[in-house]
């Protein structure tokens with residue numbers, strides 16, 4: 689299998705560029721990292737998943753850390769902030785992560801100071817790591833000084849419980865300083881499918897399963913009714929799906945992760961997503977697929993979803 693790059697070249701630092709209606713979408717990256725292939729595919733036999741994604745001698749697979757940047761014309765929105773720079777040397781040795789997000793933003797022409805909204809789908813360390821930056825003197829400061837951060841209140845509460853099952857996934861310096869300073873808004877939407885608008889054209893929706901309050905992010909530029917051609921194709925719609933679908937290799941509804949807290953719920957939530965994403969041709973954004981960070985999907989003749997076009 690390809691070993692993780694210690695440095696990505698300038699082209700590789702920007703994973704995708706696209707437009708969603710009037711909005712400009714760029715997928716940046718914090719680099720790659722390695723996770724256990726078995727944990728990433730739950731009860732799926734290795735004989736099946738390794739045909740799609742090869743494992744190294746330690747049974748790890750190479751994953752990406754995608755951070756989406758959406759320019760709406762009025763706002764610059766970041767969705768997810770990678771692993772960050774707070775890993776212990778021991779964890780960095782295991783994950784082989786590279787802390788490239790700020791270089792990736794620079795390559796894409798994104799200044800962290802221009803970002804005014806940051807959204808975390810959930811608060812696992814590999815989704816909110818660069819919310820804050822750890823400095824040599826031990827202090828932690830917001831990476832996006834002018835941004836309002838959004839996360840779900842239930843995620844913070846769960847992280848603070850420090851449960852045996854998943855305490856390693858929740859690093860409070862990624863969010864507690866922002867809550868204490870008032871820079872992070874804690875959302876309280878409740879119930880499957882509940883939504884909240886973050887700014888015009890950007891909203892979040894609860895898709896529980898991976899965690900109890902994981903949110904996907906919808907990117908749907910508002911269109912005035914008069915500009916909508918009659919009988920036209922569906923409105924442009926992109927969706928950052930969070931760990932509901934970590935990679936394009938997880939599209940089979942039953943290929944859920946060992947990490948998922950409620951795998952049965954994940955299966956139902958994936959079907960609920962596909963019921964809209966397939967007919968409406970949504971562009972899906974995957975958090976951990978380095979090679980296929982975005983895709984539109986279609987169902988094959990057996991009704992199984994697969995990548996239709998990777999952009």
Ligand SMILES: [Zn+2]
Pocket residue numbers: 810812898931
């Ligand atoms: Zn997660």
